[in-house]
Amino acid sequence: MTAVTVGSEAHESDIVFDVEHVTLRFGGVTSLNDVSLRMYRGEILAIIGPNGAGKTSLFNSLTGVYTPQEGSIMLSGRAGDPPQSVLGKKTHVVNHLGVGRTFQNIRLFPALTALENVQVGIEARQRSGPISAMLGLPWQRREQRESTHFAYQLLGEVGLAPKANELAASLPYGEQRRLEIARALGTNPGVLLLDEPAAGTNPVEKRELAQLIQRVNTDRLVSVLLIEHDMKLVMSVAHRIVVLNFGEKIAEGAPAAIQRDPAVIAAYLGTSAEEAAAQAAAAPDVQLIEGTTEAPLEATPEDTRDDGEVNP
Ligand SMILES: Nc1ncnc2c1ncn2[C@@H]1O[C@H](COP(=O)(O)OP(=O)(O)OP(=O)(O)O)[C@@H](O)[C@H]1O
Numbered sequence: 001m002t003a004v005t006v007g008s009e010a011h012e013s014d015i016v017f018d019v020e021h022v023t024l025r026f027g028g029v030t031s032l033n034d035v036s037l038r039m040y041r042g043e044i045l046a047i048i049g050p051n052g053a054g055k056t057s058l059f060n061s062l063t064g065v066y067t068p069q070e071g072s073i074m075l076s077g078r079a080g081d082p083p084q085s086v087l088g089k090k091t092h093v094v095n096h097l098g099v100g101r102t103f104q105n106i107r108l109f110p111a112l113t114a115l116e117n118v119q120v121g122i123e124a125r126q127r128s129g130p131i132s133a134m135l136g137l138p139w140q141r142r143e144q145r146e147s148t149h150f151a152y153q154l155l156g157e158v159g160l161a162p163k164a165n166e167l168a169a170s171l172p173y174g175e176q177r178r179l180e181i182a183r184a185l186g187t188n189p190g191v192l193l194l195d196e197p198a199a200g201t202n203p204v205e206k207r208e209l210a211q212l213i214q215r216v217n218t219d220r221l222v223s224v225l226l227i228e229h230d231m232k233l234v235m236s237v238a239h240r241i242v243v244l245n246f247g248e249k250i251a252e253g254a255p256a257a258i259q260r261d262p263a264v265i266a267a268y269l270g271t272s273a274e275e276a277a278a279q280a281a282a283a284p285d286v287q288l289i290e291g292t293t294e295a296p297l298e299a300t301p302e303d304t305r306d307d308g309e310v311n312p
């Protein structure tokens with residue numbers, strides 16, 4: 001069994017996702033172009049980049065929604081799992097291998113309560129099927145009790161216990177995003193993929209979300225892959241950052257270095273790296289979260305895009 005390490009002590013020999021030379025095309029559009037990256041067990045790894053950079057396409061490739069035409073993706077979802085290829089596997093299989101995710105466009109069951117939404121996530125992993133549920137077999141009833149208990153626990157962890165019996169659709173946006181995280185945790189994933197969890201949330205909700213992500217990482221020992229446009233949130237939680245632009249990886253490193261990387265600033269400002277470097281030299285305190293660069297990094301719920309199939 002491989003030792004679990006967390007946070008900045010993530011162990012480079014224990015790889016969760018090993019992405020090698022992945023290229024994903026849709027007709028004439030190349031969403032990912034020869035992308036290689038590694039995610040280590042225990043880390044919070046952020047994927048950033050301008051709109052259309054290929055971030056969601058990467059998530060969809062990691063979770064079996066899309067199968068890239070080139071390259072390989074190996075996954076060891078939970079500590080000690082032998083690496084296996086994700087390519088060609090269905091989303092529910094990848095989910096069973098320890099990968100939980102949330103979606104850029106929230107996917108809850110609006111007419112179910114918060115508690116029921118989380119139970120759906122938990123029960124996706126249980127052995128009871130509709131027949132045993134109908135017959136009310138003893139282990140089925142026990143699983144039901146356990147799932148209710150676990151669902152309450154997860155709602156508590158995301159701060160939604162008092163909202164357990166409210167309909168998902170009636171919850172404010174930030175709470176819906178936290179509910180999605182609780183649901184994704186229902187399968188006890190070893191790695192959690194969050195696609196813009198802060199989109200459309202207010203500053204207080206963003207701070208709560210940052211704390212939640214850190215708790216999931218340190219208390220539940222879940223590795224977190226985070227797509228996020230809010231640079232303050234990214235800088236405050238990420239141990240490492242990978243930057244995509246036009247489907248290519250243009251930078252990778254510690255948050256402080258990424259924040260000052262001319263190629264990264266240029267990608268966000270839509271200028272060349274040389275221009276960005278010249279600007280940075282003229283104003284050395286220019287960073288991604290300062291002044292003018294902040295506005296383009298903020299996503300609104302409206303500019304989100306559909307992201308493939310439903311993942312259970
Ligand atoms: N199913 C699809 N069919 C055709 N093109 C697609 C599909 N999915 C993604 N793309 C294209 O791939 C490119 C990358 O899109 P993707 O959604 O991965 O970007 P993103 O980095 O997540 O952007 P955003 O920050 O706006 O969410 C875009 O040009 C997009 O139009």
Ligand SMILES: [Mg+2]
Pocket residue numbers: 055056057104305
């Ligand atoms: Mg996206």
